[in-house]
Amino acid sequence: MKYYFGIDIGGTEIKFGFFDETKRLIDTFKILTPTENIREELVNSIFLKVKERLEKEKLTLDSLYGIGLTIPGPVNSAGIIIFCANLNVGYDFDIVTAIKEKFNKPTLKVVVGNDANLAAYGEYKILARSNLSNLVFITLGTGVGGGVIVNKKLVTGFTGSAGEIGHMPYDLNNNRKCGCGGIGCVETIAGTAGMIQTANDLMKKEKSIMKDKTLTPKVIFDSAKEGDLVALKVVDSVSQAIGYMAATIATIVDPEVFIIGGGVAQAGQFLLSKINYHYQQVARFETTKARFELAKLGNDAGFYGAFYLLLED
Amino acid sequence: MKYYFGIDIGGTEIKFGFFDETKRLIDTFKILTPTENIREELVNSIFLKVKERLEKEKLTLDSLYGIGLTIPGPVNSAGIIIFCANLNVGYDFDIVTAIKEKFNKPTLKVVVGNDANLAAYGEYKILARSNLSNLVFITLGTGVGGGVIVNKKLVTGFTGSAGEIGHMPYDLNNNRKCGCGGIGCVETIAGTAGMIQTANDLMKKEKSIMKDKTLTPKVIFDSAKEGDLVALKVVDSVSQAIGYMAATIATIVDPEVFIIGGGVAQAGQFLLSKINYHYQQVARFETTKARFELAKLGNDAGFYGAFYLLLED
Numbered sequence: 133m134k135y136y137f138g139i140d141i142g143g144t145e146i147k148f149g150f151f152d153e154t155k156r157l158i159d160t161f162k163i164l165t166p167t168e169n170i171r172e173e174l175v176n177s178i179f180l181k182v183k184e185r186l187e188k189e190k191l192t193l194d195s196l197y198g199i200g201l202t203i204p205g206p207v208n209s210a211g212i213i214i215f216c217a218n219l220n221v222g223y224d225f226d227i228v229t230a231i232k233e234k235f236n237k238p239t240l241k242v243v244v245g246n247d248a249n250l251a252a253y254g255e256y257k258i259l260a261r262s263n264l265s266n267l268v269f270i271t272l273g274t275g276v277g278g279g280v281i282v283n284k285k286l287v288t289g290f291t292g293s294a295g296e297i298g299h300m301p302y303d304l305n306n307n308r309k310c311g312c313g314g315i316g317c318v319e320t321i322a323g324t325a326g327m328i329q330t331a332n333d334l335m336k337k338e339k340s341i342m343k344d345k346t347l348t349p350k351v352i353f354d355s356a357k358e359g360d361l362v363a364l365k366v367v368d369s370v371s372q373a374i375g376y377m378a379a380t381i382a383t384i385v386d387p388e389v390f391i392i393g394g395g396v397a398q399a400g401q402f403l404l405s406k407i408n409y410h411y412q413q414v415a416r417f418e419t420t421k422a423r424f425e426l427a428k429l430g431n432d433a434g435f436y437g438a439f440y441l442l443l444e445d
Numbered sequence: 446m447k448y449y450f451g452i453d454i455g456g457t458e459i460k461f462g463f464f465d466e467t468k469r470l471i472d473t474f475k476i477l478t479p480t481e482n483i484r485e486e487l488v489n490s491i492f493l494k495v496k497e498r499l500e501k502e503k504l505t506l507d508s509l510y511g512i513g514l515t516i517p518g519p520v521n522s523a524g525i526i527i528f529c530a531n532l533n534v535g536y537d538f539d540i541v542t543a544i545k546e547k548f549n550k551p552t553l554k555v556v557v558g559n560d561a562n563l564a565a566y567g568e569y570k571i572l573a574r575s576n577l578s579n580l581v582f583i584t585l586g587t588g589v590g591g592g593v594i595v596n597k598k599l600v601t602g603f604t605g606s607a608g609e610i611g612h613m614p615y616d617l618n619n620n621r622k623c624g625c626g627g628i629g630c631v632e633t634i635a636g637t638a639g640m641i642q643t644a645n646d647l648m649k650k651e652k653s654i655m656k657d658k659t660l661t662p663k664v665i666f667d668s669a670k671e672g673d674l675v676a677l678k679v680v681d682s683v684s685q686a687i688g689y690m691a692a693t694i695a696t697i698v699d700p701e702v703f704i705i706g707g708g709v710a711q712a713g714q715f716l717l718s719k720i721n722y723h724y725q726q727v728a729r730f731e732t733t734k735a736r737f738e739l740a741k742l743g744n745d746a747g748f749y750g751a752f753y754l755l756l757e758d
Contacts, residue, residue: 206730209578214731265522266603280697282595289699290579291731299729300696301689312729376614383613384593384697386602416612416625417519418527418604 134197137182138439140247140431141165141174143204143218149435150185153197155443159185160432171221171230179234198241199231200438202250206292211244214292217311243441245288249295250437252279253286255391255427257440266387269427270297270374272396275311276319279437282385286441298323300377321373324349324396327366334362353399367399367406375410382419393427400426447510450495451752453560453744454478454487456517456531462748463498466510468756472498473745484534484543492547511554512544513751515563519605524557527605530624556754558601562608563750565592566599568704568740570753579700582740583610583687584707588624589632592750595698599754611636613690634686637662637709643682647675666712680712680719688723695732706740713739 135158138149142165150159163181166173178199186196205216213225221227228242245253252269259267267281276298280287287294298319299312308320308329320326328347335343340362342355355363378390392404408424415422429436447466452459455478463472476494479486491512499509518529526538534540541555558566565582572580580594589611593600600607611632612625621633621642633639641660648656653675655668668676691703705717721737728735742749 208731266600282600282698283598285596285598287579287595287698289695289732290701291699291734293695293730293732294697294699296696296699296730300693301727304727314727314729317729380613380693381697382602382606383609384607384694385595385600386604386607386609388603414614414617414627416627416630417606417609418521419602419606421604 133195135186135191135195136198136200136439136442137185137196138200138435138437138442139178140202140250140434140438141204141219142247146178147431147435148181148185149432149439151439157436158189160435161185165219170219171225174221175227175230175234178231193235193237196235196237196240198243198442199235200250200435200440200442201227201231201242201244202247202434202438203227203244204247206296207244207246207288208292209288209290213244241442243438245286245438245441246279246292246295247434248277249279249286249288250441251393251427251429251433252281252295252391252437253440254429254433254436254438255393256281258428258436259389259391264388266385267389267391268297268378268381268385268387269295269391269393270378271394271427272322272370272374272392273394274324276322276374276377277394280381280385281387286437297377297381300380302373302376318373318377322370322377327352327370330366330369331362334365338362349396350398353396353403357402367403370396371403371406372410374407375412376414378407378411378422378424379414379416379419382415382422386419387422390422390424391427392424393430393433397426446508448499448504448508449511449513449752449755450498450509451513451748451750451755452491453515453563453747453751454517454532455560459491460744460748461494461498462745462752464752470749471502473748474498478532483532484538487534488540488543488547491544506548506550509548509550509553511556511755512548513563513748513753513755514540514544514555514557515560515747515751516540516557517560519609520557520559520601521605522601522603526557554755556751558599558751558754559592559605559608560747561590562592562599562601563754564706564740564742564746565594565608565704565750566753567742567746567749567751568706569594571741571749572702572704577701579698580702580704581610581691581694581698581700582608582704582706583691584740585635585683585687585705585709586707587637589635589687589690590707593694593698594700599750610690610694613693615686615689631686631690635683635690640665640679640683644675644679647678651675662709663711666709666716670715680716683709684716684719685723687720688725689727691720691724691735691737692727692729692732695728695735699732700735703735703737704740705737706743706746710739
């Protein structure tokens with residue numbers, strides 16, 4: 133039997149998915165992301181954890197056929213992490229070669245990709261509808277990210293920036309500076325910081341049950357569900373931005389399904405129906421037929437995608 | 446030797462490209478698009494012209510292996526023309542089956558696609574850089590259209606609307622109604638009618654050498670090159686819309702090259718450099734590395750793309 137690991141490297145923790153060749157998820161576990169000597173310690177801790185987990189099954193590195201990795205930032209077409217704001221590994225880190233050398237196994241297959249891209253691929257593979265060719269995954273959390281599946285393949289792009297849909301220009305006049313350096317990206321409205329800013333701006337003039345609360349997306353969505361007008365306006369601005377973004381995406385790649393994931397997606401059908409409403413206002417031609425669905429894999433999507441990427445040619 | 450036809454069906458004329466299996470373009474010619482009994486006459490005239498051209502080479506239908514067609518509208522994934530505003534063939538026209546039946550040759554390969562999509566594919570194939578995987582073609586003419594190549598494959602999408610980039614929402618407050626039914630599409634600014642509207646609006650308040658001329662994109666671009674301020678503002682609004690559109694596309698599929706084609710692209714480097722200027726203002730991350738190039742094939746791109754689509758699996 134051949135064994136594989138899908139490993140989702142985040143800024144805070146590293147999640148492991150341990151799979152066999154039948155695509156069965158044997159186990160999942162996580163460790164904290166190292167905070168010092170990150171390049172070296174990242175590779176070391178992955179090596180030790182993988183070896184330890186194999187030994188628990190009385191397996192050696194001989195049975196290990198592949199390691200798929202996700203990175204919280206763009207990865208170029210050669211698998212190099214040019215720079216990663218959320219993982220302090222410096223410039224031009226060739227993590228694939230570093231892992232291969234550590235395991236000292238030239239036949240080991242090692243692949244790497246962007247976390248949101250691979251979460252998209254994981255969701256796509258788990259949906260497992262064989263005739264589904266085009267899907268876009270939208271992750272709503274601290275930031276707004278995503279991944280694009282076209283003709284059944286993950287799209288990574290020329291510079292590894294495919295699926296950076298949260299940085300689509302949206303309201304160039306809102307003067308909100310985005311983490312990416314741009315102004316008026318979708319994320320400045322629909323990311324966590326953007327939502328809180330909108331709520332605070334509105335509460336300067338309007339009453340709200342959120343007035344003395346520490347604002348989080350959950351507080352905002354819960355308040356909206358209770359009918360708070362400020363919260364409802366925030367949710368509407370988020371849904372409008374995401375609906376517009378999805379309609380824009382549809383004019384380019386025309387997906388069959390949009391999958392909504394990330395922490396904010398816990399707002400569920402309430403959010404989905406509002407996004408779909410705004411999507412229908414702007415969507416062109418037959419792209420109104422696209423469907424919105426909630427993600428299935430939660431925080432496991434990344435390592436699933438990394439694993440399935442390993443199984444590609 | 447095997448022979449093929451790439452056939453670009455437009456609202457006014459039908460262009461034929463006659464190819465052999467070595468990918469050599471043997472001949473090109475055109476006829477007028479029928480205006481009555483269009484379904485039947487379209488199939489008839491294609492049949493007669495193809496047969497006639499083969500006979501001129503002393504060839505029979507036995508040597509004919511494939512016919513690739515372009516349509517000036519969306520084609521769904523089953524090859525059906527659901528509706529085409531620019532070609533009055535009614536609803537749900539299965540042109541592939543109609544052509545096959547007319548030629549009475551079950552082994553004949555017939556494929557069909559959207560004209561701008563296939564022009565994109567033609568340009569991509571003729572660029573012939575084997576390591577080029579991701580390209581977006583932008584056609585500027587009466588309308589603004591395009592095609593998307595991702596992972597070396599043409600993207601057509603779930604409903605055949607992929608590459609309808611001119612209908613990306615751009616300025617939802619401009620109140621300009623688009624031919625697609627939407628408001629504020631890129632095309633309402635960067636299409637021919639949009640350009641003329643912008644020029645007329647400006648000339649109500651400002652002097653211009655275009656005052657008594659019949660406005661066309663050529664008149665506008667020529668006047669801009671002569672330094673006319675109104676014309677320069679129009680060109681700037683067009684370039685800004687296209688630059689914004691390209692930067693948006695880059696956050697989704699991150700292409701290496703944008704190819705600019707269509708009649709308006711005859712403005713050449715003058716237009717390209719302005720588009721690139723605006724692109725650089727809005728492009729995120731490493732997508733600033735994408736290049737803008739002028740199309741090479743002119744009006745032949747469509748039939749080239751239809752021919753190359755035939756050679757795909």
